[in-house]
Amino acid sequence: MKIHEYQAKKILKQFGVAVPNGGVAFSDDEAVKTAEGIGGSTWVVKAQIHAGGRGKGGGVKIAKNFDEVRQIASQMLGMKLVTHQTGPDGKIVKRVLIEQGISIARELYIGITLDRSRSQNVVMASTEGGVEIEKVAAATPEKILKEYVNPMIGFREFQARKLAFGLCMSGDAFKNGVKFLMALYKTYEETDASLAEINPLVVTADGQVLALDAKMNFDDNALFRHPDILAMRDLDEEEPLEIEASKYNLSYIKLDGNVGCMVNGAGLAMATMDIIKLAGGEPANFLDVGGGASVETVSNGFKIILSDSKVKAILINIFGGIVRCDRVANGVVEAVKKVRVTVPVVVRLEGTNAKEAREILANSGLNFSVVTSLQDATEKVTQAIKN
Amino acid sequence: MSILVDQHTRVVVQGITGSEGTFHTQQMIDYGTKVVAGVTPGKGGLQYKGSDQFPFQKSVPVFNTVADAVKNEGVNASVIFVPASFASDAIMEAAEAGVPLIVTITEGIPARDMVKVYAYLLNNGTRMIGPNCPGIITPGQCKIGIMPGFIHRPGRVGIISRSGTLTYEAVWQITELGLGQSTCIGIGGDPIVGTRFVDALRLFKDDGDTDAVVIIGEIGGTAEEEAAAYVEKEFQIPVIGFIAGRTAPPGRRMGHAGAIISGGKGTANEKIKVMREAGIHVVDSPALIGETVKNVLGRTGKSRFQRDKRRSLSTKQ
Secondary structure, X not given: OEOOHHHHHHHHHHOOOOOOOEEEEOOHHHHHHHHHXXXXXXXXXXXXXXXXOOOOOOOEEEEOOHHHHHHHHHHHOOOEEOOOOOOOOOEEOOXXXXXXXXXXXXXXXXXXEEEOOOOEEEEXXXXXXXXXXXXXXXXXXXXXXXXXXXXXXXXXXXXXXXXXXXXXXXXXXXXHHHHHHHHHHHHHHXXXXXXXXXXXXXXXXXOOEEEOOOEEEEOHHHHHHOHHHHOOOOHHXXXXXXXXXXXXXXXXXXXXXXXXXXXXXXXXXXXXXXXXXXXXXXXXXEXXXXXXXXXXXXXXXXXXXXXXXXXXXXXXXXXXXXXXXXXXXXXHHHHHHHOOOOOOEEEEEEEOOHHHHHHHHHOOOOOEEEEOOHHHHHHHHHHHHHO | OOOOOOOOOEEEXXXXXXXXXXXXXXXXXXXXXXXXXXXXXXXXXOXXXXXXOOEEEEEEEEEOOHHHHHHHHOOOEEXXXXXXXXXXXXXXXXXXXXXXXXXXXXXXXXXXXXXXXXXXXXXXXXXXXXXXXXXXXXXXXXXXXXXXXHHOOEEEEEEEEOOOHHHHHHXXXXXXXXXXXXXXXXXXXXXXOOOOHHHHHHHHHOOOOOOEEEEEEEOOOOHHHHHHHHHHHHOOOOEEEEEEOOOOOOOOOOOOOOOOOEOOEXXXXXXXXXXXXXXXXXXXXXXXXXXXXXXXXXXXXXXXXXHXXXXXXHHHO
């Protein structure tokens, strides 16, 4: 799960990670009030959307007085922010973060994530802060320092010192840097984060070390232990159809294509999307209906897929293992009768009782294209989108 | 004949009295797997006969702890059906009791728990398959997990996969063509799994009865790339591959916790490229897995003995 920058900073602060003073605002009045509460003479107004690259898109601006705070906030709230991560449609800004202005001496990078090839967490640091870390990793990998965390002993202070020295910190900045790293790791570990990224981490002229930006993602599998974090979920940031699908316990991801698909199992669902592409179409979605594939799940699946007006055909691909194909076939027939399906439906059922299933579909009086192999499915989909 | 499991494997089911545990224990017993014990804390002493809906052919003794099951029934493999929040504890209990092979079916175990479990198992020398996997099967001998037994057929093709139903698809294609499988391992769809592609390949390397191996990967992580590097350097058996998720958008988790392209890394195209460079026969369409296996086997000859002979001949020339 993703959260906003201001939410990440709130969590970090609770764990003793240094962040600039600031607060969230949903209106220009609130923005001014927040700025007044912070005090000082410079403020930063930051659009809160779940995507990076906000600065370049005009989502981060500096205000020198309260009028400017109001002006910038009212301009940002409601605007459509397009960044390289939002896609061409952009995202509507509904919240802004107001923060104290910081005089920056150095911009650095710190990120913590799971290194899958080692099955260990890794704390990464780089002197190349404020830029895209993927670019640094590709062009100058030696500039990314890494400390792997042995889960038996945890992230140790000597590792934090190594990284802080590697970042050329000294004096107060060094002490604060070590403290920052230790607190950041503690936050990552105790909140079941899958990513904690501070880019940039800033060092001020007087040796303070602060998270100027903060990005945190969380392990969906662990959210059951963190109701406080789950409460930070912002539905405005999610695709409405995906929210709808999640109510039915369907694993659905909306894509831009013209062929909808309904599959049991995540791997087969991805493979089915690939088949649609090979057939000359574009997948309209990822949809894993799980092992059961009952009348209810299939009906709900149809409803979700057909809410997308771009869909010109639907491919149902079920490999019946434990779940029997004849049951799935009955489910599909009932679902099609229940939901008005207006586009061609190609059904491929294979595995347990597949033959009976095909008979059920053939005798239903409904207009299905019933196929046996994946290869046939490809051809039928190609035909369906041509017509 | 196979790797990891065969007719001598004696299985304990952790979480045997739960609904999933009960149903799949029935299925495993029906397949011929030697399910010799179950564990449900607090139900030790019970002779479990299954439920009304899923009765067992024979009753299975239930123990309070895995250690008791090991002591009394000599189990050498465990399969775990307990809910995600208790699963890491169950895995460590089995490892502590000295069970050498643990198959974890459970989906949804937090990564933080798995980081610790992985380190513990490594230290303990225990092999785990999964979590979030369909299990392992040596057709005709032993099925540990939730895969449908009937689609398999004893044979000489090994399968390693991160997926469930997509594996069944590949198995079915191979069976339909009149070939069969030596052992099929579903390694699981999570970011951290006990047995990775490379680990499974190492085991197949020493199995004289596997003539080809199918690797079914997907987006996310670098396990396929690591496998490719290993195949190129050390693996003599032909490898056929498929990577699911060419059309998957970056940054989105495609059902499996581990199926995500992050920071531009872990794309299908990158994996396919590296695998092809390593000499793996990667198919573009999942519909062609079986056919490609057949063609590759036809080209290389049916037994490793013949292939080795050819290779040594060509070296001499």
